[in-house]
Amino acid sequence: MALVAAALCATPVAGREARALNLDTLNALADESAEKMLASTVFQAKLQGAKKARVVIGDTRNNSDDEGARVEDISNEIRNRIVAAGTARIFAPGNLDADFIISPDLSSSWIAGSGGRRHCFILQLTLTSPEGEYAAAFSAQRCD
Numbered sequence: 001m002a003l004v005a006a007a008l009c010a011t012p013v014a015g016r017e018a019r020a021l022n023l024d025t026l027n028a029l030a031d032e033s034a035e036k037m038l039a040s041t042v043f044q045a046k047l048q049g050a051k052k053a054r055v056v057i058g059d060t061r062n063n064s065d066d067e068g069a070r071v072e073d074i075s076n077e078i079r080n081r082i083v084a085a086g087t088a089r090i091f092a093p094g095n096l097d098a099d100f101i102i103s104p105d106l107s108s109s110w111i112a113g114s115g116g117r118r119h120c121f122i123l124q125l126t127l128t129s130p131e132g133e134y135a136a137a138f139s140a141q142r143c144d
């Protein structure tokens with residue numbers, strides 16, 4: 001499900017040009033990380049016969065240099081991807097009768113390479129039990 005793309009805009013940050021995330025990039029990050037999670041052995045192990053995994057999606061933390069990133073769109077896209085897969089049921093935050101809590105975290109970094117510096121955004125989904133026990137983490141990265 002693609003959302004209308006917003007234009008990239010540049011803002012100076014500590015002598016470097018930071019890029020704002022556009023919605024296509026946000027969707028791609030959310031889709032890729034959610035697909036990795038859904039296909040993982042740790043997630044698949046919770047599926048028993050016709051029973052779907054029970055998940056809670058936490059708020060997306062924005063640890064990127066784009067303060068205006070629309071993190072609610074990330075959560076919505078992850079939710080849409082999970083529902084479309086048909087292998088999980090999504091519950092409201094605070095539900096302790098879930099198999100997994102999904103904690104999305106958006107970050108950014110500058111990567112130096114032979115072609116110069118590239119600005120990258122990384123979305124990581126961390127799976128934990130409701131008791132806080134780590135289960136797995138999945139990430140996706142997009143660079144300009």
